[in-house]
Amino acid sequence: MAARQRKPAETRRDGRQDDRTDDRTDARTDARPGGRRGVAARARDLFDAFEHLVGGLGTALLALAGLAWLVLVALTCVIGLGLLLAPTVPRVVRSVAERERSRLSLWGPEIVGLGPAPAGVRAALADRAVRRELCWLLVHATLGLFLGLAALTLVVDAVQDVTYPLWWRTLPVEDPAPTPVFWDVHDDADAWAVALLGVGLAVCFLALGKGMARLQAWPGRRLLAPTADMDLSLRVAHLSATRAAALDAHAAELRRIERSLHDGAQNRLVAVTVLLGAARRALSQNRPGAEDMLERAQETAEQALAELRTVVRGILPPVLADRGLADALAGLAANCAVPCRVDVDAPGRCAASIEATAYFVSAEALTNISRHSRARHATVTVRREGGRLCLRIEDDGVGGADERHGSGLTGMRGRIEAHDGRLTLTSPPGGPTTIDVELPCGS
Incomplete structure (x- = not known):
């Protein structure tokens, strides 16, 4: 069953709700398959996919640099220099992998970081997490780089080709004239053919963009996630920390409620008791002013009741x-x-x-x-x-x-x-x- 769409509540500057729009019209518009909400959601998904691919391109370039450093260290081991540089490789690989973990955590389930890499080459090679990171480095520096470059090229070429009829006449006059395509452009018909090619490229990205983003992220989610035993230990540590934070937040909430009751309602109730006692003594002695005291006591009691309601609403509205x-x-x-x-x-x-x-x-x-x-x-x-x-x-x-x-x-x-x-x-x-x-x- 389709979920009922709620109409956004507009609020004017004076704080009152704006009811000028018709709920039923908005509900029909949003629920329509091709409505504004559906188009906006698809556009946002495509923009997110492009952003993921470009972000993955950045970490792929870092992975390529890390892979190049790994190859350089391996080659220089022949002359002995690589043996001195070898301990830096696990740290470089872990640093690049942490960047990818942070990036993937922004766009989906969090991938917990693993902290510093093990010291020493033997300890690093014995660490299963480091071996998985090395596999990811190789895949992301190749497949991830290719997907990021392909997405960026598709989008840039699509924008350039679609807008080509607007600016092609400003190009320098040469024979043949430089064009972004493999055919010569001599008139508006040729320029609109370039624009049609740009539309085709845009359609390609519309169809493939989300899949490319998922494929680029898949090796990282597969290889950079903590292993089962490490994930369990990290989970226990995280739960311990969040439990302590929850207890601290609960204690702070209790202190806030206690201060609100002590400084507000309790003081007013004490004032009510004092006023009622003074009014009772004035009535027993037939002194004037007892009625004024009773009125002040009633006002103070009403204020105390209002403050108690505010405290209750602060606990759970x-x-x-x-x-x-x-x-x-x-x-x-x-x-x-x-x-x-x-x-x-x-x-x-x-x-x-x-x-x-x-x-x-x-x-x-x-x-x-x-x-x-x-x-x-x-x-x-x-x-x-x-x-x-x-x-x-x-x-x-x-x-x-x-x-x-x-x-x-x-x-x-x-x-x-x-x-x-x-x-x-x-x-x-x-x-x-x-x-x-x-x-x-x-x-």
Whole structure:
């Protein structure tokens, strides 16, 4: 059964929801097979595939350099110089492999790094991980390099050929005139033939781009992933660290609730008790002012009740439990000082702890946007892809967010990693800032 598409919640600068668009029209448009959402998704997939291939081309060039260094060391061993340089080979191979692990972790399941390579040639050759990295180096320096160059050539040639009719007359007049194809171009008909060839190249990339990206990444995911025993030990260490972070986050949350109750509601309830006692004594002695004291006590009690409700909402917002993540995020957007759009397409409900984590991460991020980003617009996008809940928070502010300088990002990361999730922050100086969150939510 097809998932119901939710209409993005638009919020104006005054914080109220904008209902000017028609939900049914948007739902029909988005649900149509050739609708805007489908075209945008396919375009984004192709752009991601091209970005993966170009990134793989960069690590393939590094792998080629590492392979060249390996061959050079092997050849110079004949004269003895290579024996002195041999210990550097495992470190070079591990360094290049770590770059590829980081790249692949950005585009899919994380591949955990293995740390420094073993010291010494014999220890390195005895290490199964190093041997697998050497196999990957050979494959990626050849197949990965070829696929990256082929993708880059396809896209560049397609753009050049499609636009050729617009600029071919500016080329120097020679006989024959230089052309990007194997035939001479003498008139507009020949130029449009070049453009038609460019369309064919573009279609080739549309058909093959995603497959090329997967093929380029496959050796890395196959050979650079930790072996079963090492993966288990790394997993235990990671779970121990995230468990400690979860306990720290829980303790910090308890301290926050205690401070909120102690500094707010508790003080007001003490004031209510004092006022009621003074009013009772004034009534027993027939002194004036008892009615004013009772009125002040009532106002203070109402303030204490409001603060208690705020603390309760900070623990788990009722709207999140009653109406789900989409409505809870819409409420956050409505109260955000920056105009915010919410787009949720996550059919079904996730575990309460996962939804609460997504909610509080969004709340913290929108608070940071309001206080520090100087942004004009923000967007919160939620998608459920397979067994993971994907959350993206974007703004068009000044950027420069740094987890090392506070701003709540450390707490967000700890809360996410406690669920075995992942947070990726992209915030170059000048903006924009993007926070990508992945949380496991079952199938």
